[in-house]
Amino acid sequence: MKQAYLGIDVGSISTKGVIIDDGNKILSSAYIWTEGDPIGACKRLVSLLEKQFDKENWQIVATGTTGSARKLVGTIVGATMVKNEITAHAVGTTTFYPEVRTILEIGGQDSKIILVENGVAVDYAMNTLCAAGTGAFLSSQAKRLGIEVEEIGEYAARSEHPTQIAARCTVFAESDLVHKLQMGHPREDVIAGVCNAVVANYLNNVGKGKKILSPVVFQGGVSKNSGVVAAFEKALGCKVTVDENGHLMGALGAAILARKGRGRRVFDFAVEDTEFHVREAGCGRCPNNCEIICVYSGDTLIDSWGNRCERGAVH
Amino acid sequence: MARDPERMKKGTKIIHGAFPRYAEYNCAMKYMAEHGFHNVKFIMPPALTKRTEELGARYSPDFVCTPFKTLLGSLIEALEAGADTLVMAHGYCRLGYYGELMEQILRDLGYEFDFINLSDYDTWKKRDWLKVLKRIDPKLNLPRLIQTARETIRMVEHLDDATSEYYQICGFDATGGGCQRAYRSFLAALYTADCGADIENAYKRVKQEFQRIPLNKPKRPLRVGILGEFYTVMDPFSNLNLEQKLAGMGVEVHRWMNLSNHLIHYGTVKNFEPKIRDLCEYTMGPTSTANIWYAKTCAEHGYDGLIHVKSANCTPEIDIMPVLQNISADYKIPTLYLTYDSQTSDVGLMTRLEAFYDMIETRKRALS
Numbered sequence: 001m002k003q004a005y006l007g008i009d010v011g012s013i014s015t016k017g018v019i020i021d022d023g024n025k026i027l028s029s030a031y032i033w034t035e036g037d038p039i040g041a042c043k044r045l046v047s048l049l050e051k052q053f054d055k056e057n058w059q060i061v062a063t064g065t066t067g068s069a070r071k072l073v074g075t076i077v078g079a080t081m082v083k084n085e086i087t088a089h090a091v092g093t094t095t096f097y098p099e100v101r102t103i104l105e106i107g108g109q110d111s112k113i114i115l116v117e118n119g120v121a122v123d124y125a126m127n128t129l130c131a132a133g134t135g136a137f138l139s140s141q142a143k144r145l146g147i148e149v150e151e152i153g154e155y156a157a158r159s160e161h162p163t164q165i166a167a168r169c170t171v172f173a174e175s176d177l178v179h180k181l182q183m184g185h186p187r188e189d190v191i192a193g194v195c196n197a198v199v200a201n202y203l204n205n206v207g208k209g210k211k212i213l214s215p216v217v218f219q220g221g222v223s224k225n226s227g228v229v230a231a232f233e234k235a236l237g238c239k240v241t242v243d244e245n246g247h248l249m250g251a252l253g254a255a256i257l258a259r260k261g262r263g264r265r266v267f268d269f270a271v272e273d274t275e276f277h278v279r280e281a282g283c284g285r286c287p288n289n290c291e292i293i294c295v296y297s298g299d300t301l302i303d304s305w306g307n308r309c310e311r312g313a314v315h
Numbered sequence: 316m317a318r319d320p321e322r323m324k325k326g327t328k329i330i331h332g333a334f335p336r337y338a339e340y341n342c343a344m345k346y347m348a349e350h351g352f353h354n355v356k357f358i359m360p361p362a363l364t365k366r367t368e369e370l371g372a373r374y375s376p377d378f379v380c381t382p383f384k385t386l387l388g389s390l391i392e393a394l395e396a397g398a399d400t401l402v403m404a405h406g407y408c409r410l411g412y413y414g415e416l417m418e419q420i421l422r423d424l425g426y427e428f429d430f431i432n433l434s435d436y437d438t439w440k441k442r443d444w445l446k447v448l449k450r451i452d453p454k455l456n457l458p459r460l461i462q463t464a465r466e467t468i469r470m471v472e473h474l475d476d477a478t479s480e481y482y483q484i485c486g487f488d489a490t491g492g493g494c495q496r497a498y499r500s501f502l503a504a505l506y507t508a509d510c511g512a513d514i515e516n517a518y519k520r521v522k523q524e525f526q527r528i529p530l531n532k533p534k535r536p537l538r539v540g541i542l543g544e545f546y547t548v549m550d551p552f553s554n555l556n557l558e559q560k561l562a563g564m565g566v567e568v569h570r571w572m573n574l575s576n577h578l579i580h581y582g583t584v585k586n587f588e589p590k591i592r593d594l595c596e597y598t599m600g601p602t603s604t605a606n607i608w609y610a611k612t613c614a615e616h617g618y619d620g621l622i623h624v625k626s627a628n629c630t631p632e633i634d635i636m637p638v639l640q641n642i643s644a645d646y647k648i649p650t651l652y653l654t655y656d657s658q659t660s661d662v663g664l665m666t667r668l669e670a671f672y673d674m675i676e677t678r679k680r681a682l683s
Binding site: 086 | 364366367636670674
């Protein structure tokens with residue numbers, strides 16, 4: 001049996017999974033929508049991964065989870081490594097692009113920038129308080145314009161005079177966009193304007209004060225949008241690399257971290273058939289009333305979190 | 316409490332005074348109020364919780380800084396606990412207007428209380444300070460007040476010193492909680508201190524305990540300097556226990572900004588401004604100059620990272636961010652910027668802190 005490693009990245013919008021070997025070669029991968037159900041998405045993901053996976057010759061010996069649902073999903077799949085998405089992305093990207101200096105990442109609801117020197121992350125920033133200019137904004141605008149989010153790049157490429165869109169805030173951007181459409185601007189131009197706005201917003205907020213050096217790698221779901229990639233290249237004046245597996249980079253990073261970590265635990269595909277449920281309880285032992293999350297496998301409590309002090313510990 | 320029955324003679328009008336919760340400094344307010352004056356009973360507002368914040372946010376303007384909301388909530392909880400006289404601090408940013416606005420909001424809510432807004436007296440003239448003291452206690456015993464003030468200052472200095480040491484060592488505690496227990500019993504002793512000797516003994520005890528606790532500290536541990544806005548950076552509830560979380564990852568946490576350094580020893584750092592002349596030419600906001608100096612000092616001493624803490628919309632701290640970015644670039648020191656408002660979640664903070672820790676840890680290993 002040869003050893004393999006599983007990485008799962010459960011984000012706000014999409015859930016990604018990969019199985020890699022010792023040489024970081026992808027043996028199996030899947031990308032699905034989370035649809036507000038991280039546990040369900042994880043089960044579907046595991047069954048998709050299983051179909052492409054040769055269980056006769058390979059065995060998954062370590063599992064890593066990342067993304068905003070990393071803890072919940074980590075509990076369910078019995079992860080040996082639970083890592084935040086910033087580290088996972090940095091590790092994934094520097095493994096495949098050791099020369100990289102700047103990693104741009106725009107996901108469903110967050111965006112980050114990671115600066116790298118000699119293959120080591122030296123600075124990062126992540127959006128706070130506001131999700132303007134992330135994937136969620138692009139999909140809602142695509143819906144408003146009556147096109148699929150995947151088509152945005154195509155439309156943007158046809159534009160010759162991108163419209164100026166105010167990008168400081170999603171709500172303002174949306175009213176500006178409606179205004180421009182009602183004024184008679186062609187759809188292509190407005191869409192290209194939206195792509196430029198995403199880039200301007202990113203560089204003015206997350207990228208503020210950061211020195212962006214080439215080579216630049218762009219990833220996260222939004223990197224699949226050629227309109228935004230073109231807008232980044234224009235704004236930065238350098239080539240922006242998008243890996244064909246850029247959308248899987250978090251999952252790849254998690255798998256690599258699991259491989260490098262000490263923990264070993266054979267992954268069981270039976271997860272997809274197990275009943276998991278989550279219960280939320282108010283602690284009630286002080287006015288803070290911490291919201292405690294209890295995760296059950298069948299009727300057994302497997303983990304709980306959310307309490308700020310010992311009084312809220314669940315046994 | 317009226318521990319000394321003689322002090323509260325029959326017929327004396329007792330003031331039930333309160334000051335909003337502010338990190339662990341309320342023990343000093345209590346000591347000062349109950350021992351410096353003969354007619355004050357200090358009402359300790361309950362520890363800050365989500366309820367405090369929700370109460371405050373409900374009655375505050377939406378875009379005011381978060382500490383305003385927390386402080387207002389704490390004042391409401393103090394009124395609920397029986398306070399009839401509220402004291403509000405003054406300051407050199409919007410904090411200077413806080414008191415006035417809070418009083419108005421609380422009066423509109425229908426509470427009845429006497430409000431001592433220190434902003435009304437902050438001319439730094441002795442005559443004006445005397446005025447506010449006489450207002451609290453018309454039969455003021457000045458020598459006793461001065462003696463109490465001295466002891467209170469000692470208490471604040473000891474509290475800051477022990478807190479500072481605690482966050483530098485608790486991440487390496489080999490006993491699994493001995494540090495925390497010692498620190499907590501120290502705090503409890505300060506809250507119940509009845510005389511100057513109580514304060515000194517509690518301090519001696521905690522320092523000895525800290526000495527005795529075995530530490531698993533590497534030769535060159537990760538050191539992180541924390542700086543930022545006056546209230547949020549010091550108050551563990553407001554910064555979601557930032558220092559404890561960071562220390563728990565195995566980091567030596569340093570913070571210069573505290574009450575004694577800022578109010579009592581500010582002048583002991585000689586030539587603040589000339590030392591940072593290369594970074595900024597003018598005096599900036601209430602804490603900005605000190606924060607820039609501290610960031611630069613940490614960078615020069617080879618700290619592994621800086622964390623800048625502020626509440627949303629805090630103008631003085633937003634002003635220093637470009638300077639911090641220059642320090643970060645010049646000295647190659649990673650800096651994490653954290654902005655807190657009443658919606659900030661624990662989970663989001665943890666993600667950023669873990670990533671920051673991973674980054675400085677990997678970097679240190681790669682550089683050494």
